[in-house]
Every structure is written in structure tokens, then in C-alpha cells.
Amino acid sequence: MCTRDRHLYQACLILMVILAWISGCTALKKSNPILPIREYEKLIVGDLNADYVGTQNCLAACHTHDKLKLFFDASTMGAQLRKESGMPLVDCESCHGPGSLAIQGLTPEQVAENLKQGIRTTCNFKSLINLKTLPATAQSLICLKCHTANATFNLHNWNAGIHAINEISCFNCHDIHAGPDLKVTPRDTGMLCLRCHQDVQAQFSLPSHHPLKEGRVYCVDCHNPHGGFAEHSLLRDTVKETCVQCHPDKRGPFLYGHADVAENCVTCHSPHGSVNSKLLNAREPFLCLQCHGGHRLNQEDGGSITAERARALYTRCTDCHSRIHGSDVPSASGAGRFIQ
Ligand code: HEC
Ligand code: HEC
Ligand code: HEC
Ligand code: HEC
Ligand code: HEC
Ligand code: HEC
Ligand code: HEC
Ligand code: HEC
Ligand code: HEC
Incomplete structure (x- = not known):
């Protein structure tokens, strides 16, 4: 019916274009949903019923994180734990969220008792933020709480950068617990x-x-x-x-x-x-011949070009035009031909 008259045909065409556009949009949205920032903020608050208990309480009963803690204390971020530094404090809960529910009911005595019976106690880590499964934007937001553009100058363009847009998060490149050195060399x-x-x-x-x-x-x-x-x-x-x-x-x-x-x-x-x-993107002389016509041979040679010489002209232009990036010396004709 689209062919019946011209106006109807045009209307159909417009409708089809709009439909194609909308389906294109939904496809984009599905592969890359961008939520309002508050949605990501909600994801990194942690369990609302939990309280912050501090690193000492988190780790007092538990020795399995000793290595993590040692690394962390030795890192630049960990160094901020020292009160006298006067810098903002960074501790385990800064990233993992409030931990009171995770350690509820856990005492050093009970952990020791379990160990005697061969049972390894774990904290209730499911009550912490599940960092691994967060969307990339929320993962980065955890770091950006402190690493604002003002505090960490090289993050000025992070949000508009190609990595952020493609859902690459800080975690992809910075492994917080890999060792004491947080810097990527x-x-x-x-x-x-x-x-x-x-x-x-x-x-x-x-x-x-x-x-x-x-x-x-x-x-x-x-x-x-x-x-x-x-x-x-x-x-x-x-x-x-x-x-x-x-x-x-x-x-x-x-x-x-x-x-x-x-x-x-x-x-x-x-x-x-x-x-x-x-x-080079292309071999000589093809590189040059993309923009320059063949050499006008006989001008400066008075037409005395041998077959051998002509071949030479067409193999490596930079044998003669050796200052190809620019020169301060005029050529014989007084023009700049990058000869020397
Ligand atoms: C700057 C943010 C940050 C701080 C501070 C931090 N962590 Fe983590 N932690 C992470 C991230 C990110 C992951 C892993 C996510 C991943 O593997 O993708 C992680 C993973 C872990 C894991 C799981 C390791 C594994 O192999 O699955 C443990 C346990 C842990 N952290 C304990 C701690 C302890 C204890 C502290 C305090 C000494 C601490 N974290 C401080 C960001 C942090
Ligand atoms: C609670 C605040 C806080 C959070 C959250 C935080 N950082 Fe930091 N971070 C700091 C401070 C403070 C320093 C040390 C001062 C500095 O170098 O800016 C630091 C240092 C660093 C350094 C080392 C810089 C250097 O020069 O050695 C890296 C890398 C880093 N943070 C990455 C991250 C990543 C990745 C995350 C998220 C997983 C994160 N930080 C989350 C506060 C934080
Ligand atoms: C000597 C400088 C230099 C180094 C070193 C370099 N790049 Fe590039 N890269 C460039 C330039 C310039 C462009 C833009 C090319 C263009 O416009 O055609 C580019 C383009 C890219 C692109 C987009 C185009 C493409 O080819 O896919 C990616 C991705 C990339 N670089 C990744 C990397 C990675 C990863 C490394 C390290 C393994 C790296 N680059 C090292 C200069 C460099
Ligand atoms: C694609 C990998 C990649 C991602 C994603 C990434 N970083 Fe980095 N980051 C690096 C590299 C590489 C360096 C070292 C830069 C250098 O040597 O010039 C670095 C350096 C840093 C430093 C140290 C500053 C310095 O001058 O060395 C901080 C802090 C930092 N990144 C924080 C972050 C935070 C926060 C995020 C997420 C918002 C993030 N980075 C995302 C690769 C990444
Ligand atoms: C976890 C995967 C991942 C890591 C690690 C990673 N990138 Fe990328 N990078 C991407 C994706 C995805 C894109 C966007 C798609 C594309 O252009 O390839 C991208 C895009 C880029 C571009 C822009 C390409 C363009 O055409 O504009 C450059 C440059 C680049 N990355 C450099 C780096 C450098 C340098 C590092 C290491 C410090 C790095 N990437 C680490 C995934 C990654
Ligand atoms: C971090 C320093 C650095 C940067 C930035 C850099 N180069 Fe290089 N470049 C080198 C080094 C080192 C060599 C190897 C020189 C040698 O082997 O004598 C080299 C070699 C080259 C060569 C000669 C290769 C050969 O086979 O002899 C070219 C052409 C070149 N660079 C072009 C570029 C271009 C174009 C850019 C910008 C996209 C660039 N360079 C950026 C360090 C750099
Ligand atoms: C992307 C195009 C491009 C490529 C590739 C290129 N050139 Fe050029 N070249 C130019 C332009 C544009 C000028 C300026 C023309 C003008 O001022 O009349 C120029 C000027 C010159 C001149 C001076 C001409 C004059 O009239 O003053 C010489 C000689 C020259 N190029 C040689 C080369 C050689 C040799 C190569 C290969 C190594 C090369 N060019 C590759 C675009 C190119
Ligand atoms: C045997 C040496 C030699 C070779 C090889 C050579 N040229 Fe030349 N070229 C010259 C000389 C000499 C001039 C004139 C210089 C002057 O004006 O004083 C010249 C002039 C030019 C000019 C400016 C005059 C014009 O024709 O408009 C261009 C462009 C040029 N050459 C491009 C090339 C290209 C492209 C190649 C490779 C295909 C090449 N040349 C190979 C010696 C050479
Ligand atoms: C018009 C094409 C052209 C452009 C544009 C160009 N180059 Fe080159 N470049 C060449 C050619 C051709 C050679 C090889 C010369 C040779 O083999 O003697 C070369 C060689 C080089 C070399 C290695 C030899 C040397 O002279 O040190 C470096 C480094 C280099 N270029 C860097 C650059 C940089 C940096 C830029 C941008 C500012 C640039 N080039 C732009 C054509 C170009």
C-alpha cells in the first residue's frame, strides 16, 4: 500500500526511518545501559543496616587477610591510615562498605575455637559490597569518591574518556591488592x-x-x-x-x-x-606518489635522463629529498625541495 500515492509513500518512508532509528536506539541501550548517577551511587552505599567498625575491628579476629593488610599498609593509600599524616583516612571499609554485619558474632575466641576443630571461619562477606559484580561505572565511582578531578589531576577527563564510556573501570587496570605499590609502572x-x-x-x-x-x-x-x-x-x-x-x-x-x-x-x-x-605507511615511491605526480624529470637535467637514472628517480625519492621533514636550506632553484 506504500506505493499507492506519493504522500502516503513519503509518510511510510518517514515512519520506516523513525522505526529504524528507534530500534537502533534500543539496541544501543541494551548493550550499554547508562543509568542516572544516583542509581550507581545507591549501589555503592553498602548494606544500610550495617555500621562502620574500622579496620582494627574487621581484622582483629581474622588472620587470613594479613598479607592484604601488610600490602595495603605499605601502600600510598594505606599510609593515609596514619593519623598524624593529616590526610583523609582510607581503610578497608572505604571500598568494601560498612562491615559490622560481616563480623557480627565473630570473636577472636570463637575463631580460635573453630580452628582447633579444623574449621576455617569466614566473615559474612556477602553483607559487604560485591565489588566484582558492580557495573563498571559504580566500580569507578568508589574510587572517584576520593580521587576527584581536583585531588588526582590526571583524572580530569576520566568521565568523557573512551575507557569510561566503554565500561572499563579503575579495577581493570589497578589491582588494589596485588602488592604494596599501587602505581602502574x-x-x-x-x-x-x-x-x-x-x-x-x-x-x-x-x-x-x-x-x-x-x-x-x-x-x-x-x-x-x-x-x-x-x-x-x-x-x-x-x-x-x-x-x-x-x-x-x-x-x-x-x-x-x-x-x-x-x-x-x-x-x-x-x-x-x-x-x-x-x-612508513607505504613504501617509497608510492608513499610520495599518493600526493605528487611523477617527477618532472627533464627540467633540471636538461632532458639527459638515462633509463637507469629514471629508475632511480622512481625508487627512493628521499635519496635526493633527504630532508623530507623540512629544511632551512634552499635548493638549486631557490625553492625548498628538501634536498639538503
Ligand atoms: C581502594 C579500595 C579498596 C580498599 C581500601 C580495600 N580493598 Fe579489598 N578489594 C578491592 C577491590 C577492587 C577488590 C577486588 C575486586 C576484583 O577482584 O575485581 C578487593 C578484593 C578484596 C578481597 C577479595 C580478594 C579475592 O581474591 O577475591 C578481600 C578479602 C579484600 N579485598 C580485603 C580487604 C581488606 C582486608 C582491606 C583493608 C586492609 C581492603 N580489602 C581494602 C578494593 C579495596
Ligand atoms: C577513601 C578515599 C579513597 C578511596 C575510596 C580510594 N582512594 Fe586511592 N588514594 C587515596 C589517597 C588519600 C591516596 C594517597 C594520596 C594520593 O596519592 O593521591 C591514594 C592513592 C592511590 C594511588 C597511588 C597514587 C600514587 O601516586 O602512588 C592509586 C593508584 C589509587 N589511589 C587508586 C585507587 C583506586 C583504583 C581506587 C578504587 C578502587 C581508590 N584509589 C580508592 C584515597 C582513596
Ligand atoms: C609512539 C607513540 C605511541 C605509542 C608508544 C603507542 N601509541 Fe597508540 N597511537 C598513537 C597514535 C599517534 C595513534 C593515532 C593513530 C592515527 O590517528 O591513525 C594511536 C592510536 C591508538 C589506538 C586507536 C587506533 C588503533 O590502532 O586501534 C589504540 C587502541 C592505541 N593507540 C593503543 C595503544 C597501546 C595499547 C599502546 C601500547 C601497547 C600504544 N597505543 C602505544 C601513538 C602511540
Ligand atoms: C586503562 C587502564 C587504566 C584505567 C582504566 C585507570 N587507570 Fe589509573 N593509571 C593507569 C596507568 C597506566 C597509570 C600510570 C600512569 C603513568 O605512568 O603515566 C595510572 C596512574 C594512576 C594514578 C597515580 C597517579 C600517577 O600520577 O601515577 C592514580 C591515582 C590512578 N591511576 C587512579 C585511577 C582511578 C581512580 C581510575 C578510575 C577512575 C583509574 N586510575 C583508571 C591505568 C589506568
Ligand atoms: C579491560 C580492557 C582494556 C584495557 C586493560 C585497556 N583498554 Fe584501552 N580500550 C578498551 C576499550 C573497550 C576501548 C574502546 C574500544 C576501542 O576503541 O577499541 C579502548 C580504547 C582505547 C584507546 C582509544 C582508541 C581510539 O580509537 O580512540 C586507546 C588509545 C587505548 N584504549 C589505550 C589503552 C592503554 C594505553 C591501555 C593501558 C594503560 C589500555 N588502553 C588498557 C579496553 C581496554
Ligand atoms: C617516548 C619517546 C618516543 C615518542 C613519544 C615517539 N618516538 Fe619514535 N622512536 C623512539 C625511539 C626510542 C625510536 C628508536 C630509535 C632507534 O632505534 O634508534 C623511535 C623511532 C622512530 C622512527 C624510526 C623507526 C625506524 O625503523 O628506524 C620513526 C619513523 C618514529 N620513531 C616516528 C615517531 C612518530 C611518528 C611518533 C609520534 C606518533 C613518535 N615516533 C613518538 C621514541 C619515541
Ligand atoms: C599527504 C600528501 C603528501 C605526501 C604523502 C607527500 N607530500 Fe610532498 N608535498 C605535499 C604538499 C601539499 C606540498 C606543498 C605543495 C606546494 O607548496 O605546492 C608538498 C611539497 C613537496 C616538495 C616541494 C615541492 C615544491 O613545489 O616546493 C617536495 C620536493 C616534496 N613534497 C616531496 C615529497 C616526497 C619525496 C614525498 C615522499 C617521501 C612526499 N613529498 C610526500 C604533500 C605530500
Ligand atoms: C636523483 C635525485 C631525485 C630523486 C630520486 C627525486 N627527486 Fe624530486 N627533485 C630533484 C631535484 C634536483 C629537484 C629540483 C630542485 C630545485 O628546484 O632546485 C626536484 C624537485 C621535485 C619537486 C618539485 C618540482 C616539481 O616537480 O614540481 C617535487 C614535487 C619532487 N621533486 C618530488 C619527487 C618525488 C615524489 C620523487 C620520487 C618519486 C622524487 N622527487 C625523486 C631530485 C630528485
Ligand atoms: C610526508 C611524509 C612524512 C611525514 C608527514 C613525516 N615523515 Fe617522518 N619520515 C618520512 C620518510 C619518507 C622517512 C624515511 C627517510 C629515510 O628513509 O631516509 C621518515 C623518517 C622518519 C624518522 C627516522 C629517520 C630520522 O630522520 O630520524 C623519524 C624519527 C621520523 N620520520 C619522525 C617523524 C615525525 C616526528 C613526524 C611528524 C612531525 C614525521 N616524521 C612526519 C616521511 C614523513
């Missing part, structure tokens, strides 16, 4: 990041690659894992700024620059790795 980031970014791992295995495996470059030299203003969560505002941290000779400005092409290094280079030498 740059050296650790390789394995950490590649766990999820396997396509990137493949790129770093190509014949020409930044020396990540060799331990000379790290993901966090170029990316901010907490998100940033720049595209691809780059550490600096632009690709060029990111690269010239370590390649300052490419910064310029040059008297003869390669137009604004050189502003974006990834026009010619693959930052992680490439099958071509020098991380």
Missing part, C-alpha cells in the same frame, strides 16, 4: 594494555616498530589511559606534539616546511608499527 603497561588491545600488539610485532618490547617506549609515553582531550587519548594536544617529545629535530618550524603535511606525522607514519621500514 610504565614497564607494566605493555602487558596490561595489550591484554585488551590485541590488534595493537600485532602492530608492535611488525618488522618496523617502536621499541616497546625492547623496553624503550611505553604506551603511556603517547597515550593517557585515563582519557584526554586529544583524539585517541593522546598525551599531548596533537600527534605532532606527542611525537616531538622524543624526536625534537622534527619540530621545526623550518624555512621550507613540507606544507602542513608534516604537522600530522601519521600521514606518513604508522605510530605502532609497519611492514615498511621507518614505520
Whole structure:
């Protein structure tokens, strides 16, 4: 019936577009439900009938958490437990929620008695917040209670960052109980990041690659894992700024620059790795021929081009145009052709 007259046809079309749009939306919503922030806040309050009892009471009767406690005390967060530090106190309940119900009825005597009969006592941990099953946003909110953008400057862009949006939480990268050092060292980031970014791992295995495996470059030299203003969560505002941290000779400005092409290094280079030498996106001369017509050979040679010379012109342009990133020296014609 949609074909019967034009107006009806148009109406049908619009209806179909709207339906397609709505179904698209619901599909998005299902895979990635974003709730109002108060819903996540409710999830991290803990059991409303429980009270905060303090780390000493939590752990007095129980020795199974000794190692956790030792690690934690030795960490930066644990150091805040020292009253004289004057810093906010962080204890077990800051993250796990109020613990009175978890230890209700547990006394050191009873735990010792159980042990004599070979029974290992556990606290009623189900009354604590089940950190593992919380939605990612709620998990992060636990940390963000204290690590506000003001307190932890590099989290300024967290909420708008690609990781937060894709439901990656602080827990995915920071293992609170792995050891006394809460910091992720740059050296650790390789394995950490590649766990999820396997396509990137493949790129770093190509014949020409930044020396990540060799331990000379790290993901966090170029990316901010907490998100940033720049595209691809780059550490600096632009690709060029990111690269010239370590390649300052490419910064310029040059008297003869390669137009604004050189502003974006990834026009010619693959930052992680490439099958071509020098991380190039394409082999020479094809790289250059994407933008430049074939060389106008006979201008400066007066037409005396041998077959061999012509071939040379078409293999490695940078044999002659060696200052490809820019030069301060004019070429023979007085123009800037990156010859020297
Ligand atoms: C900064 C937040 C934070 C603090 C403070 C904290 N924890 Fe945890 N704890 C976590 C997170 C996050 C997990 C694990 C979630 C996961 O595995 O995904 C966890 C897991 C645990 C587990 C389960 C370990 C396992 O292998 O399943 C125990 C037990 C525990 N914590 C005890 C403690 C004790 C005792 C303290 C105080 C000394 C403490 N936690 C302080 C965040 C914290
Ligand atoms: C109750 C407040 C509080 C909570 C909740 C909290 N932190 Fe902390 N955290 C601190 C304080 C205070 C410090 C030490 C001062 C600092 O470095 O900012 C700290 C330090 C750290 C450090 C080490 C920084 C360094 O320079 O060594 C990391 C990493 C960290 N926290 C991660 C987390 C994660 C991940 C969570 C959530 C699981 C979390 N924190 C939850 C208060 C908190
Ligand atoms: C994708 C992995 C990843 C996620 C997710 C992540 N972090 Fe980090 N975080 C890192 C890495 C890597 C470093 C070390 C940064 C560096 O060396 O430049 C770090 C450093 C830190 C530090 C120490 C500050 C410093 O200057 O070293 C704190 C505090 C911290 N993160 C808190 C958090 C909190 C809170 C969250 C969640 C809101 C979070 N992080 C989410 C990877 C992550
Ligand atoms: C030398 C700097 C540098 C290093 C080191 C680096 N990256 Fe990148 N990365 C970039 C640049 C620049 C881009 C943007 C590329 C573009 O615009 O085409 C990018 C893009 C990405 C992207 C999105 C595009 C894609 O290829 O999927 C991901 C994901 C990524 N990097 C992850 C990582 C991880 C994980 C590591 C560490 C194992 C890492 N990067 C190390 C510079 C770097
Ligand atoms: C738990 C899994 C996980 C871990 C660990 C992880 N990422 Fe990601 N990362 C993701 C997801 C999911 C996305 C969004 C989808 C995508 O673009 O691949 C993403 C996106 C990115 C992007 C942006 C890509 C773009 O196109 O803009 C960069 C850059 C990136 N991650 C770098 C890192 C770095 C650096 C680390 C280590 C510090 C890291 N990631 C650790 C899951 C992870
Ligand atoms: C943290 C420092 C660092 C940053 C940032 C960095 N590089 Fe590098 N780059 C290196 C190191 C180290 C090498 C290896 C040099 C060597 O082996 O002599 C290298 C090598 C290269 C090479 C030559 C590869 C070869 O096969 O000889 C190119 C091209 C390159 N980088 C481009 C870039 C680009 C483009 C960016 C920005 C996306 C960038 N670099 C960012 C450290 C860095
Ligand atoms: C127009 C394409 C092009 C652009 C844009 C470009 N490069 Fe290159 N780059 C090349 C070519 C071609 C080579 C290989 C030269 C050779 O083999 O002698 C190279 C080589 C390199 C090298 C290794 C050799 C050396 O000179 O140190 C580094 C490092 C490098 N580029 C960094 C950068 C950085 C950083 C940027 C961005 C500011 C950038 N490149 C932008 C084409 C480009
Ligand atoms: C993404 C496009 C692009 C690529 C790739 C590229 N160039 Fe260029 N190149 C330009 C632009 C744009 C100019 C400025 C043209 C102008 O001012 O007339 C330029 C200028 C030049 C000039 C100076 C020309 C003149 O008239 O002053 C030379 C020489 C040159 N490029 C050589 C190369 C070589 C060699 C390569 C390969 C290594 C290369 N270019 C790769 C876009 C590119
Ligand atoms: C044998 C050395 C040599 C090789 C190889 C070479 N060039 Fe040139 N090129 C020159 C010289 C010399 C000039 C003129 C310089 C002057 O103006 O003084 C020039 C000029 C240019 C110009 C500006 C003049 C014009 O034609 O508009 C461009 C663009 C250029 N070359 C691109 C390329 C490209 C792309 C390649 C590789 C396909 C290449 N060149 C290979 C020597 C070479």
C-alpha cells in the first residue's frame, strides 16, 4: 500500500526511518545501559543496616587477610591510615562498605575455637559490597569518591574518556591488592594494555616498530589511559606534539616546511608499527606518489635522463629529498625541495 500515492509513500518512508532509528536506539541501550548517577551511587552505599567498625575491628579476629593488610599498609593509600599524616583516612571499609554485619558474632575466641576443630571461619562477606559484580561505572565511582578531578589531576577527563564510556573501570587496570605499590609502572603497561588491545600488539610485532618490547617506549609515553582531550587519548594536544617529545629535530618550524603535511606525522607514519621500514605507511615511491605526480624529470637535467637514472628517480625519492621533514636550506632553484 506504500506505493499507492506519493504522500502516503513519503509518510511510510518517514515512519520506516523513525522505526529504524528507534530500534537502533534500543539496541544501543541494551548493550550499554547508562543509568542516572544516583542509581550507581545507591549501589555503592553498602548494606544500610550495617555500621562502620574500622579496620582494627574487621581484622582483629581474622588472620587470613594479613598479607592484604601488610600490602595495603605499605601502600600510598594505606599510609593515609596514619593519623598524624593529616590526610583523609582510607581503610578497608572505604571500598568494601560498612562491615559490622560481616563480623557480627565473630570473636577472636570463637575463631580460635573453630580452628582447633579444623574449621576455617569466614566473615559474612556477602553483607559487604560485591565489588566484582558492580557495573563498571559504580566500580569507578568508589574510587572517584576520593580521587576527584581536583585531588588526582590526571583524572580530569576520566568521565568523557573512551575507557569510561566503554565500561572499563579503575579495577581493570589497578589491582588494589596485588602488592604494596599501587602505581602502574610504565614497564607494566605493555602487558596490561595489550591484554585488551590485541590488534595493537600485532602492530608492535611488525618488522618496523617502536621499541616497546625492547623496553624503550611505553604506551603511556603517547597515550593517557585515563582519557584526554586529544583524539585517541593522546598525551599531548596533537600527534605532532606527542611525537616531538622524543624526536625534537622534527619540530621545526623550518624555512621550507613540507606544507602542513608534516604537522600530522601519521600521514606518513604508522605510530605502532609497519611492514615498511621507518614505520612508513607505504613504501617509497608510492608513499610520495599518493600526493605528487611523477617527477618532472627533464627540467633540471636538461632532458639527459638515462633509463637507469629514471629508475632511480622512481625508487627512493628521499635519496635526493633527504630532508623530507623540512629544511632551512634552499635548493638549486631557490625553492625548498628538501634536498639538503
Ligand atoms: C581502594 C579500595 C579498596 C580498599 C581500601 C580495600 N580493598 Fe579489598 N578489594 C578491592 C577491590 C577492587 C577488590 C577486588 C575486586 C576484583 O577482584 O575485581 C578487593 C578484593 C578484596 C578481597 C577479595 C580478594 C579475592 O581474591 O577475591 C578481600 C578479602 C579484600 N579485598 C580485603 C580487604 C581488606 C582486608 C582491606 C583493608 C586492609 C581492603 N580489602 C581494602 C578494593 C579495596
Ligand atoms: C577513601 C578515599 C579513597 C578511596 C575510596 C580510594 N582512594 Fe586511592 N588514594 C587515596 C589517597 C588519600 C591516596 C594517597 C594520596 C594520593 O596519592 O593521591 C591514594 C592513592 C592511590 C594511588 C597511588 C597514587 C600514587 O601516586 O602512588 C592509586 C593508584 C589509587 N589511589 C587508586 C585507587 C583506586 C583504583 C581506587 C578504587 C578502587 C581508590 N584509589 C580508592 C584515597 C582513596
Ligand atoms: C586503562 C587502564 C587504566 C584505567 C582504566 C585507570 N587507570 Fe589509573 N593509571 C593507569 C596507568 C597506566 C597509570 C600510570 C600512569 C603513568 O605512568 O603515566 C595510572 C596512574 C594512576 C594514578 C597515580 C597517579 C600517577 O600520577 O601515577 C592514580 C591515582 C590512578 N591511576 C587512579 C585511577 C582511578 C581512580 C581510575 C578510575 C577512575 C583509574 N586510575 C583508571 C591505568 C589506568
Ligand atoms: C609512539 C607513540 C605511541 C605509542 C608508544 C603507542 N601509541 Fe597508540 N597511537 C598513537 C597514535 C599517534 C595513534 C593515532 C593513530 C592515527 O590517528 O591513525 C594511536 C592510536 C591508538 C589506538 C586507536 C587506533 C588503533 O590502532 O586501534 C589504540 C587502541 C592505541 N593507540 C593503543 C595503544 C597501546 C595499547 C599502546 C601500547 C601497547 C600504544 N597505543 C602505544 C601513538 C602511540
Ligand atoms: C579491560 C580492557 C582494556 C584495557 C586493560 C585497556 N583498554 Fe584501552 N580500550 C578498551 C576499550 C573497550 C576501548 C574502546 C574500544 C576501542 O576503541 O577499541 C579502548 C580504547 C582505547 C584507546 C582509544 C582508541 C581510539 O580509537 O580512540 C586507546 C588509545 C587505548 N584504549 C589505550 C589503552 C592503554 C594505553 C591501555 C593501558 C594503560 C589500555 N588502553 C588498557 C579496553 C581496554
Ligand atoms: C617516548 C619517546 C618516543 C615518542 C613519544 C615517539 N618516538 Fe619514535 N622512536 C623512539 C625511539 C626510542 C625510536 C628508536 C630509535 C632507534 O632505534 O634508534 C623511535 C623511532 C622512530 C622512527 C624510526 C623507526 C625506524 O625503523 O628506524 C620513526 C619513523 C618514529 N620513531 C616516528 C615517531 C612518530 C611518528 C611518533 C609520534 C606518533 C613518535 N615516533 C613518538 C621514541 C619515541
Ligand atoms: C610526508 C611524509 C612524512 C611525514 C608527514 C613525516 N615523515 Fe617522518 N619520515 C618520512 C620518510 C619518507 C622517512 C624515511 C627517510 C629515510 O628513509 O631516509 C621518515 C623518517 C622518519 C624518522 C627516522 C629517520 C630520522 O630522520 O630520524 C623519524 C624519527 C621520523 N620520520 C619522525 C617523524 C615525525 C616526528 C613526524 C611528524 C612531525 C614525521 N616524521 C612526519 C616521511 C614523513
Ligand atoms: C599527504 C600528501 C603528501 C605526501 C604523502 C607527500 N607530500 Fe610532498 N608535498 C605535499 C604538499 C601539499 C606540498 C606543498 C605543495 C606546494 O607548496 O605546492 C608538498 C611539497 C613537496 C616538495 C616541494 C615541492 C615544491 O613545489 O616546493 C617536495 C620536493 C616534496 N613534497 C616531496 C615529497 C616526497 C619525496 C614525498 C615522499 C617521501 C612526499 N613529498 C610526500 C604533500 C605530500
Ligand atoms: C636523483 C635525485 C631525485 C630523486 C630520486 C627525486 N627527486 Fe624530486 N627533485 C630533484 C631535484 C634536483 C629537484 C629540483 C630542485 C630545485 O628546484 O632546485 C626536484 C624537485 C621535485 C619537486 C618539485 C618540482 C616539481 O616537480 O614540481 C617535487 C614535487 C619532487 N621533486 C618530488 C619527487 C618525488 C615524489 C620523487 C620520487 C618519486 C622524487 N622527487 C625523486 C631530485 C630528485
